[in-house]
Amino acid sequence: MASLAFSATKTCSTPTYMTFFEKFDHVKHDNPIFWKVNFTSNKCKKRDLIITNVATKPPAVAPPAPPPPATTTNTVQSKRKLVAWTSVKQERWQGELEVEGEIPLWLNGTYLRNGPGLWHLGDYNFRHLFDGYATLVRLHFENGRLIMGHRQLESEAYKAAKKNNKLCYREFSEVPKPDNFLAYIGDMANLFSGASLTDNANTGVVKLGDGRVVCLTETIKGSIVVDPKTLDTIGKFQYDDNFGGLIHSAHPIVNDEEFITLLPDLINPGYLVVRMEPGTNERKVIGRVDCRGGPAPGWVHSFPVTEHYVIVPEMPLRYCAQNLLRAEPTPLYKFQWHPESKGFMHVMCKAGGNIVASVEVPLYVTFHFINAYEETDEDGRIKAVIADCCEHNADTTILEKLRLQHLRSFNGEDVLPDARVGRFTIPLDGSPYGKLEAALNPDEHGKGMDMCSINPAYLGKKYRYAYACGAQRPCNFPNTLTKVDLVDKKAKNWYDEGSVPSEPFFVARPGATREDDGVVISIISDKNGDGYALVLDGTTFEEIARAKFPYGLPYGLHGCWVPKK
Ligand SMILES: CC1=C[C@H](O/C=C(C)\C=C\C2=C(C)CCCC2(C)C)OC1=O
Numbered sequence: 157m158a159s160l161a162f163s164a165t166k167t168c169s170t171p172t173y174m175t176f177f178e179k180f181d182h183v184k185h186d187n188p189i190f191w192k193v194n195f196t197s198n199k200c201k202k203r204d205l206i207i208t209n210v211a212t213k214p215p216a217v218a219p220p221a222p223p224p225p226a227t228t229t230n231t232v233q234s235k236r237k238l239v240a241w242t243s244v245k246q247e248r249w250q251g252e253l254e255v256e257g258e259i260p261l262w263l264n265g266t267y268l269r270n271g272p273g274l275w276h277l278g279d280y281n282f283r284h285l286f287d288g289y290a291t292l293v294r295l296h297f298e299n300g301r302l303i304m305g306h307r308q309l310e311s312e313a314y315k316a317a318k319k320n321n322k323l324c325y326r327e328f329s330e331v332p333k334p335d336n337f338l339a340y341i342g343d344m345a346n347l348f349s350g351a352s353l354t355d356n357a358n359t360g361v362v363k364l365g366d367g368r369v370v371c372l373t374e375t376i377k378g379s380i381v382v383d384p385k386t387l388d389t390i391g392k393f394q395y396d397d398n399f400g401g402l403i404h405s406a407h408p409i410v411n412d413e414e415f416i417t418l419l420p421d422l423i424n425p426g427y428l429v430v431r432m433e434p435g436t437n438e439r440k441v442i443g444r445v446d447c448r449g450g451p452a453p454g455w456v457h458s459f460p461v462t463e464h465y466v467i468v469p470e471m472p473l474r475y476c477a478q479n480l481l482r483a484e485p486t487p488l489y490k491f492q493w494h495p496e497s498k499g500f501m502h503v504m505c506k507a508g509g510n511i512v513a514s515v516e517v518p519l520y521v522t523f524h525f526i527n528a529y530e531e532t533d534e535d536g537r538i539k540a541v542i543a544d545c546c547e548h549n550a551d552t553t554i555l556e557k558l559r560l561q562h563l564r565s566f567n568g569e570d571v572l573p574d575a576r577v578g579r580f581t582i583p584l585d586g587s588p589y590g591k592l593e594a595a596l597n598p599d600e601h602g603k604g605m606d607m608c609s610i611n612p613a614y615l616g617k618k619y620r621y622a623y624a625c626g627a628q629r630p631c632n633f634p635n636t637l638t639k640v641d642l643v644d645k646k647a648k649n650w651y652d653e654g655s656v657p658s659e660p661f662f663v664a665r666p667g668a669t670r671e672d673d674g675v676v677i678s679i680i681s682d683k684n685g686d687g688y689a690l691v692l693d694g695t696t697f698e699e700i701a702r703a704k705f706p707y708g709l710p711y712g713l714h715g716c717w718v719p720k721k
């Protein structure tokens with residue numbers, strides 16, 4: 157494997173992590189290049205980042221393209237096209253960025269974002285967005301300054317793939333090819349035991365109440381603890397309980413008090429609702445929901461909670477054991493669409509595990525719930541639960557639209573399926589049906605709606621604002637940032653033509669009393685192949701700062717905030 161050396165030097169007298177020299181493994185398809193990162197100004201407020209190609213190391217085999225000239229300054233050689241859907245350029249990088257605009261001085265802490273950033277092994281290209289090996293990105297904000305870093309997560313799946321230069325574990329859509337029939341039989345056995353499933357925790361990253369930072373995916377074994385300062389992989393998060401099972405929701409509800417998740421039961425269709433306290437690794441049962449439809453539980457990529465309840469969605473897009481066993485992906489991957497099985501929403505009491513409502517709702521497709529809350533009558537009695545999600549109009553084609561080939565081949569056609577803020581109203585008076593309606597006119601956000609966040613202080617409570625990716629059409633992927641006002645039923649949109657923004661992440665100003673008093677952070681891949689961190693004002697949704705990366709980064713999924721201690 158070729159290697160890459162980085163030297164980042166600076167003259168300013170601050171953190172030691174700013175000066176480093178490391179040798180990194182470099183993904184095969186890029187030329188080995190030495191980059192020198194210089195901070196030419198030692199004024200701590202404003203600095204100039206000059207990225208200079210200082211040397212090119214002759215590779216063992218002639219490179220496919222000539223190396224960039226040795227004297228180029230202020231430029232990074234790029235292919236001048238969107239890099240959101242191409243593998244990350246190298247294992248890791250860290251350095252301070254030049255900030256345009258003003259980062260609020262109160263914004264002190266670290267935004268971490270996880271996502272599938274490496275989609276090939278040698279000449280073999282993965283097919284689906286969700287297959288890539290996890291790339292962590294770190295934006296460390298301190299006194300108006302910004303230090304960026306990225307690094308590959310050292311999961312067993314990633315390490316084995318690098319070592320053997322082939323896929324060794326089952327990813328979202330990719331399955332290792334058995335060498336012979338005996339290996340095929342072994343693989344089937346490993347599938348049932350979970351041994352062949354990936355631990356490539358490429359979906360999200362959460363900060364537990366005890367400070368541990370854990371990367372997650374849909375497989376339980378893909379829970380991996382990382383160091384938020386260095387992005388080092390610390391090791392597996394071992395759950396100290398006997399639930400077994402192979403999968404959980406990719407989006408647990410996490411705050412300083414608890415970690416709640418759903419464990420789908422594929423044998424007796426249902427879900428176990430479990431809770432883990434900070435400082436422990438032991439999940440305890442809150443209760444169980446039996447599915448009302450079949451033949452398997454609905455996919456629970458995420459779920460919402462209110463102050464008193466856990467809402468368990470039973471989506472007609474259900475896990476599918478046959479598809480799990482297939483070597484080649486189906487259009488719905490590990491799932492199957494069962495409109496005849498209907499869709500349901502169940503409401504479980506957090507305290508006792510009893511089910512207080514279980515209603516049939518219109519068919520729906522969602523990855524992400526936004527939030528939920530309890531609606532009370534004049535006497536303060538809870539009469540309904542409201543649950544909002546990014547809803548794809550009960551159309552499953554979004555899963556196919558996230559194939560890399562599709563994402564990489566935008567030709568100006570408007571091919572992103574419509575989505576909306578789907579608002580469920582779940583009555584608690586014993587009525588058998590719940591409602592599902594658009595919370596606002598989807599034209600407000602271009603009929604694109606996914607990758608959402610809220611002010612975390614409003615988790616489970618009546619709230620007004622949601623942040624998400626929307627659409628400015630024509631497009632093949634959500635390409636705007638949108639702030640949705642669920643009371644005025646209006647949206648404010650940010651758009652940069654040809655760019656792909658990642659999930660907008662809200663961070664509240666310490667001491668804030670207004671829901672939208674804070675900033676929204678997103679990472680942008682632009683049409684020139686560059687990338688930058690963007691900070692918007694949470695209230696006006698206007699840009700307040702941006703900081704360009706040395707090179708564009710691949711698209712990423714979900715993030716978390718680690719406040720400065
Ligand atoms: C979204 C999203 C994709 C990514 O999924 C990763 C894996 C490996 C998922 C695997 C599976 C399912 C999606 C369904 C059931 C079985 C299993 C193979 C575990 O993680 C995400 O969050």
Ligand SMILES: CC(/C=C/C=O)=C\C=C\O
Nearest residue numbers: 523554605606607634713
């Ligand atoms: C990127 C995405 C879903 C991610 C799941 O974690 C959906 C985009 C759709 O419009």
Ligand SMILES: [Fe+2]
Nearest residue numbers: 406457523714
């Ligand atoms: Fe997700």
